Amino acid sequence: MKILVVRTMATMLESAVVTVTEDFAVRTVRCHVHRSGWSEPEPATGHSLVLVRDGRFRMRSRHGRAVIDSTTGYAQAPGEEGQFAHPAGGDVCTAITLAPHLWKGPSGTVRVSARADLAHRLLLRAGPDVAYEAAERLLDLLARLAPGEGGRVRRRALVDEAREAIVGGHPQAAGLIPLARLLEVSPSHLSRTFRQETGMSVTRYRNRVRVGLALDRIERGEQDLAGLAADLGFADHAHLTRTVKAETGHPPAALRRLFRPGTCPLERVAGSGSGLYGDAAAPDPQRAEPERPGEGALVVGVPQNDVGEHARREGSAVADA
Numbered sequence: 450m451k452i453l454v455v456r457t458m459a460t461m462l463e464s465a466v467v468t469v470t471e472d473f474a475v476r477t478v479r480c481h482v483h484r485s486g487w488s489e490p491e492p493a494t495g496h497s498l499v500l501v502r503d504g505r506f507r508m509r510s511r512h513g514r515a516v517i518d519s520t521t522g523y524a525q526a527p528g529e530e531g532q533f534a535h536p537a538g539g540d541v542c543t544a545i546t547l548a549p550h551l552w553k554g555p556s557g558t559v560r561v562s563a564r565a566d567l568a569h570r571l572l573l574r575a576g577p578d579v580a581y582e583a584a585e586r587l588l589d590l591l592a593r594l595a596p597g598e599g600g601r602v603r604r605r606a607l608v609d610e611a612r613e614a615i616v617g618g619h620p621q622a623a624g625l626i627p628l629a630r631l632l633e634v635s636p637s638h639l640s641r642t643f644r645q646e647t648g649m650s651v652t653r654y655r656n657r658v659r660v661g662l663a664l665d666r667i668e669r670g671e672q673d674l675a676g677l678a679a680d681l682g683f684a685d686h687a688h689l690t691r692t693v694k695a696e697t698g699h700p701p702a703a704l705r706r707l708f709r710p711g712t713c714p715l716e717r718v719a720g721s722g723s724g725l726y727g728d729a730a731a732p733d734p735q736r737a738e739p740e741r742p743g744e745g746a747l748v749v750g751v752p753q754n755d756v757g758e759h760a761r762r763e764g765s766a767v768a769d770a
Contacts, residue, residue, distance in 0.1 A: 461539075467573065468583050472548040475572065475587070477541065480506070485536040493525035496547045498594075500561060500569050503665075504540030505616055507609075508533055512557040513602060516609040518616055519566060519661045520654065522594070526556045537617065543569060545587070554596050560648060563660045563696030565593035570668065571707065595648070607632060608646040611639060615655055623682075625651055660696040663689065667701055668708045674701055 461481040468475040487509060505518035509532040510525075517523055525531065561569070568590040575583035610632055614622040621631040628651070629636040643651045659681045666677055678689035694700045699707070 464544075468575070468579050470579055470584070472551060473584075473587055474546040475583075476544045476546075477502075477573070478544050479539065479541050480504075480535065481539045482535045483538045485534055487532040487534050490530040490532055492528055492530045495527050496549055496552050497525050498545040498547060498552065498559070498591075499523055499525075500543045500545070502541045502543060502569075505537055505613070506533055506535045506540055510557075513605060514609070515558050515605070516612050517558075518612065520561050520612070520657050522559045522561050524552065524554060524556050524559055529556055537613075543573065551587075551591065554594070557596065560595040562593060562595070563657055563664075563693075564698055565590060566661055566664065567697045567699070567704075567707075568593050570664065574708075604642050604646055607634065607639070608643050611643060611651065612654065615651075616658055622655075656692050656696060659683070660693055663693055663701070664697070664704065667704050 463479040463481075465477045466474070467477060499517070500522040501517055501519045503519075505516060508515050508517050508523060510523075510529065515521065515523070523531075568586065572583065572586040572590050575586050611622075611628060614628060614631060619628075619631065621627040625640065626636050629639040632639060634642075640651055643649075643654070647654060649657070662681055663677060671677055674689060675686045678684075678686050681689070683689040683692065690700050693704070697704065
């Protein structure tokens, strides 16, 4: 893919164009702003989708206020305005511009499951075949995203505070009861409200965050899964493996094969060999294996009744490699 890095000092943004076609464009954007106050209203120029790779920020729009992180992105229609605040520091996002026929969902927040997170990462590693490979990976990602659930202001604010405490690693976010105590609500109220607003339990959300951190480490080449499990608060290596597979459809060993060494567009955003991946080699966009049918993958262009045969052919091809 052709990468074009644009630095805008006035807004402290660095933008790298990853893929551009007539129907969609993909950019990685690094924001260096650390500001608790709201920005000026920023209008969307087209149908757009923003997903977070690293960090978090707050957004205010006609849909209300929301915390945007690796588990929650947002979609905007042309002309919709948003304001942003970065009390936790900078972030790294993927901004996707879509032709109207590619995004039929509503604007507002979108829930990002672990499988959608994986599809997002693999989209950034698509090879030079933009018309097919990148397009298929984009469609896979879009199919995995779910519209966020709207809610009353107080409930949404409570859930956002809980999410920020969990993502930020607050000591009282180590358990549901101390987290509720921190937020000055009952554990049952927090649990019930969280599920109503996000469509998942607090436990599932915490696992989603931890699996995202595990993906980051595995993507960088982490080999010590027992140490990784301990660092992320899992009971043991087996607990980590079960949770990662349940959330992504792949065990850690299979994820290593998906994240083969190479070059990642996110490294180039900063214009140096460092960046989100540090000094470790990032995955090769031309060698990454697609998700296999039967593991939650969207098989684009394959009739439903042919999926089994398609999977068997792919299995044979892998065995012969």
